[in-house]
Amino acid sequence: MDFSAISPVSLIVSLMIASTPILLAAIGELVVEKSGVLNLGVEGMMIFGAISGFIAAVTSGSPLIGFIGGAAGGALLSVLFIILTQYLMANQVASGLGLTMMGLGLSALLGYSYAGIKPPASAHLDIAGLSDLPVVGPILFSHDIMIYFSIALVAGVWYFLNRTKAGLILRAVGENHDAAHALGYKVIRVRLLAILFGGACAGLGGAYLSLIRVPQWTEGMTTGAGWIALAIVVFGSWKPWRVLIGAYLFGGVTILQLNLQAVGVNIGAAYLSMTPYIITIIVLVVMSADKKRASINAPAMLGRLFHASK
Amino acid sequence: MLRLEARPNPSKPMQALTPILAVLATMVAGGILFLLLGKNPFEAIRMLFWDPVLGEYAFYYRGQILIKAAPLIMIALGLSFGFRANIWNIGAEGQFIMGAICGGAVGLAFYPMEAFWIFPLMIIVGTLGGMLWALIPAFLKNRFNANEILVSLMLVYVAENFLAAMVTGPLRSPVGMNFPVSRSFNDYPAANNPELITGSGLHWGVVTALFLVIVAYVALTRHIGGFQVRVAGQSSRAAKFAGINPKLMVAICLGLSGALAGMAGIFEVTGPAGNLSTHLPLGYGFTAIIVAFLGRLHPVGVLMAGLLLAITIVGGDIVQTSLQVPKASIQVFQGMLLFFLLGFEILINFRVRLTIKGAA
Amino acid sequence: MNLIKSLLAGAALAVGLAGAATAGEKTKVGFIYIGPTGDFGWTYQHDQGRKAIEAAFGDKVETKFVEGVPESADSERVMTQMALSGTDIIFATSFNYMDHVLNVAKKFPNVKFEHATGYKRADNVSTYSARFYEGRTVIGHIAGKMTKTNTIGYIASYPIPEVVRGINASYLAAKAVNPDVKMKIVWVYTWFDPGKEADAANALIEQGADVIMQHTDSPAAMTIAEEKGIMAFGQASNMSQFGPNAQMTAIIDNWGPYYVERVKAVMDGTWSSTDTWNGIGKGMVGIAPFSDKIPADVQASAGAIRDALAAGTMHSFTGPINKQDGSVWLKDGEVADDGTLAGMNFYVEGIEAELPK
Structure with missing residues (x-):
């Protein structure tokens, strides 16, 4: 066994690529949940974003338009969820599961004529001098644009939630919608925007998968990434930077276990495949054990229905 | 414009009417979908809803509907108990798998002994296996305050990988040319869950599921346990006043739903599936969440919702075979059905009023 | 009633x-x-x-x-x-x-x-x-000749005889022409997960593999190989549209001839219950056209192996072959029997990894 075959630098680079779809979807879902809405349809919006982004990129020849298409697709699908949960006051858990079913089905129908096509390649950052630096170069200065965008998005969400009035209103709606309503805030409108944002982020995550990480379209290609994103939000206790850490940790363990296998580590591969999930549970337990810290961030109204006339 | 107005009490007629409205709306929307795919919409809708129940070969499909509905109903019954108490077990899929593995392993350990007690023992161990798997999130929630949604969901993936390890390792069939499957339970009478009446689809799992619907109905409406669950769901402070230990409640709700999911798993693996393999998980655990909500967390509702979903699953395959539409179109159709069922529910608690702007 | x-x-x-x-x-x-x-x-x-x-x-x-x-x-x-x-x-x-x-x-x-x-x-x-393993022998030969890093990466699904057979066959063929060759194997425990397959390909490439073989269903690894500028082999179908430069050749599951023959038998009323295990010879295993990136001499030797397998003058598993633990599996000149192949659950000598049990 030769552990030196595992290069920490390339490990970090691959884990960022593997984590970015989950990170994008999770940061969107964080905003949704902060507004007091639980949308379990992330998987459906992701896969719908994967195909709509793919179609947009292939038709236009531009990866950028592809990502816009992916975000638009995810947001479009989330409109169904908005109608059901915000206007028809349907149960959010069941609506979210239905959304996943719908997204998987619709994406497959749309994607029939797009299997086996190569999407246009995305540009990588290449700054003369910086990108060629050892260690720092590959880790910091030579990714595709979306990785920088995803990190900027995390920073943006953090700033929005903690430093802006709109963010304060969003959190207020998630904490106590009746009080927020009494103060004159438009509860439904805030949630509507949050859900659209969440849908767009999930769609973007899906498009990252079909345009950069894999790059191709295959039916059902998200294979559960949306569920992991949901888990990462809770894992990150609804804090943007912790969500980033959670996503990278999850991606990191996944990549590490594949690398360990390649150097010939002799643990059953099936057991190694479990490790990302088990480690997620362990870290969650450690973090939640401190009761004061953990429960503060959970939006009190998560999953509850709101009707103005109440 | 249209305005929603809360009803003082849920409307009884609407409770019965909304599912019918939803199915009709799905028929229209689904018809359009099949029309877009270039198929005869009336034929497609007939195959989806009519043929499985009353069509030419319905004598066969009716039994198949029961086979598909039984695990959904069994799992959803357990889940709806927990959901009433605001305890969110969304990892029933994992408990289903662990039930199948634990119960299945017991049966395989006794192979080839023939004894009447083997099958009942497998059911008991399978049920316990599912329960213990669900008690992990219960313990972590009670002891460390860890969110049960997340833990139970993560444990689904752990269970799936554990299943893969088992069928490529200790439980792999010694006569199966090293394929990743266990011995067939259909070839081992003492561990088999056979069709009780040929052609009826009835197996012990179906019988148990129907029996459990009655038990759950009685427990919920008559028994004190049902009351406690409802109180605990409304507020934890109210629960404390009523003398209910919230930690115990978490353990009971998760344990119960896990036990039923595990039981569904062992019935499935010994009967319809026939052996343990990596393809055993069919998503029953996730679909059952939908069934629980469509059934409005009520045993009778769960029964109806489970049967309705099973009809569209059986009917969906008929449409696929006869009209050669892709599986995805059936998925979209089922999604529509679900959305309409959920959407129309608003009519139960709200009245739609037409108001003229300015006059209101 | x-x-x-x-x-x-x-x-x-x-x-x-x-x-x-x-x-x-x-x-x-x-x-x-x-x-x-x-x-x-x-x-x-x-x-x-x-x-x-x-x-x-x-x-x-x-x-x-x-x-x-x-x-x-x-x-x-x-x-x-x-x-x-x-x-x-x-x-x-x-x-x-x-x-x-x-x-x-x-x-x-x-x-x-x-x-x-x-x-x-x-x-x-x-x-x-x-007999997909016959195709594995052909690609193993090409990989052994072409690898610069002497490292072949193998993305495997589940440890079942079919997959183990493929690993052994390609390793033996590569080893025969390149004694220094090493095979790194990653088990992904899925037949289909494009994301994970792509990650596995990346992990193998980072650890020095410059040839990727796969026994999973999606073309994800091929697209990664194309992106990273290394070699790969198509699995199940010709994947050249995913890797126009990367694909050296592909093992194609070609069921058409068999299906046509069996349906014909039903039409003629001559259908009877049979057990068929066909290889390159009967056209059930197809080998996609060789990439022009493969030097002419390697194309020729690989072509010769393909033709010999098809003609039945060569067998992928011909002794002397030892099992991984050093015990003798096939004596000199001995050919593996179908029973052992059908249930194969061991690596051959030289593969360093341990077979998951």
């Missing part, structure tokens, strides 16, 4: 009265698939075989398929459905349909069943599979 009716119906099913295949004008052919037809791997290729039947017989046949059928009671229901509606021959294209095929076959003695990769047969149930 109802009970009696279902009893009667059950009896009707049992003796195969209901909807049994009658000699109609068109021969009806049914397929059940485990995955979506758009997977560009296993199911896609079976569907190509179905299309070959249509191409060969035109309007004398009617083919139907159902995709994404789980290996459970669902498969039994779909097959029963097909049999009830007068299908003459049903192809079940995944291993664990096995017992369900036999159950349905018992009820419909007049319907012919063909089960891919299985080993249980009946009077109206045939089994068939392909």
